[in-house]
Amino acid sequence: RTTGVQTYTVTDGGVSATSGNITVTPGALGTFTVTTPGVQTAGTPFTVAVTAFDAHGNRKSDYTGPVTFSSGDPLATLPTDDGSGWTAGRGVFTLTFRTTGVQTYTVTDGGVSATSGNITVTPGALSSIQIRDAAHGAGEIVSTREVTAGEPLVLWAAGYDTVGNALGDVVVTWTGGGVLTGQLTPTVGISTTVVGSVAGVGEVIADAGGGIHASAELVVVAMDTKTYDIYLPFVTRRAAQTVIHAAKPPAGF
Numbered sequence: 457r458t459t460g461v462q463t464y465t466v467t468d469g470g471v472s473a474t475s476g477n478i479t480v481t482p483g484a485l486g487t488f489t490v491t492t493p494g495v496q497t498a499g500t501p502f503t504v505a506v507t508a509f510d511a512h513g514n515r516k517s518d519y520t521g522p523v524t525f526s527s528g529d530p531l532a533t534l535p536t537d538d539g540s541g542w543t544a545g546r547g548v549f550t551l552t553f554r555t556t557g558v559q560t561y562t563v564t565d566g567g568v569s570a571t572s573g574n575i576t577v578t579p580g581a582l583s584s585i586q587i588r589d590a591a592h593g594a595g596e597i598v599s600t601r602e603v604t605a606g607e608p609l610v611l612w613a614a615g616y617d618t619v620g621n622a623l624g625d626v627v628v629t630w631t632g633g634g635v636l637t638g639q640l641t642p643t644v645g646i647s648t649t650v651v652g653s654v655a656g657v658g659e660v661i662a663d664a665g666g667g668i669h670a671s672a673e674l675v676v677v678a679m680d681t682k683t684y685d686i687y688l689p690f691v692t693r694r695a696a697q698t699v700i701h702a703a704k705p706p707a708g709f
Contacts, residue, residue: 457512482545485519485568486511490561492573499580499619501533501552504572506563508545517544523563529555529577531619553577554619580617582626587662587672588612591647593622598660598672605652605676612647613662613670626664633659635676652676 459482465474491505508519522537531554541547553559556579562571589595593614603609615626625646632640632650636658640648650660655678663669 457514459514459517482514482516482518483510483512485509485516485565486513488523488563488565488568488570490563490570490572492575495576495578496553497580498554498556498577498617498621499552501550503548503550504561506547506549506570515545519545521547521565523547523565525549525551525561525563527551527553527559527561529553529559531555532559532561534561554621556621579621579623580619582615582623582664582668583618584616585626585628585662585664585668585670586614586616587660587670588614591625593624598674600673600675602675602677603650603652605655605679607651607679609650609674610647611650611660611662611672613664615664628662628664628669631661631663633661636660636674650674 459480461477462480463475463477465472485508487509489507489509493502493504496502506523508516510516520539520542522539524537525534527534533552533554535541535549535551537547537549541549551561553575554577556577558574559577560572560574562569586593587598589598589609589611591612595612598611601609611630612625613628615623617623627644627646630640630643630645630648632638635654635656636650636652639652639658640650640660642648648660652658652674653676655676658674658676660672660674661669662671
């Protein structure tokens with residue numbers, strides 16, 4: 457069961473004989489072992505190694521694949537095995553995970569397969585931001601919105617890596633343009649409060665530096681004001697009697 461050069465010996469009392477050298481090669485494919493790398497960054501390639509063994513644990517040095525890769529990450533880039541990556545039963549391949557969280561990969565050849573241990577994938581570097589109306593990437597993206605003069609609107613800067621994994625709210629420089637010039641507080645932070653005081657069109661810009669920015673157009677409309685006539689009850693006096701007349705407002709009041 458052990459590969460390499462082997463011999464056997466027969467003995468009867470003091471008489472024995474030993475065969476010549478017998479070369480033993482690996483048996484049929486029995487198992488794989490696969491490596492589990494440490495923490496990986498989403499969108500960044502990394503390498504793994506796959507080693508083939510026969511059913512008795514001998515390294516199958518004549519194995520050249522192909523194996524098929526699969527993963528629970530729907531955005532992963534997985535290698536195609538063309539046989540060129542194998543040396544003495546060991547293959548080295550490059551994978552890229554793009555979804556954060558715990559991921560694994562599996563290699564398969566026919567009925568033989570092996571799955572890696574858990575690989576933690578963290579978000580990549582900041583690549584884009586969105587202006588939203590709630591913290592932590594919740595709420596809605598604000599690209600164009602109508603607001604009422606005098607009513608505050610809180611905006612948040614949500615950050616994302618190159619493949620769209622959320623980085624949480626990020627610190628940006630907030631700038632107002634048009635009728636919103638000077639109407640943002642604070643001007644640096646993960647959020648800002650906008651209060652338009654004059655009707656018109658304004659712009660809010662969130663700038664994270666390095667060419668990463670987002671903008672929103674806010675249309676400020678004047679506060680709706682209406683004039684109402686107030687009708688009060690009136691009193692008439694008669695001898696030994698006071699009569700209160702209820703005022704009747706006009707239709708539509």
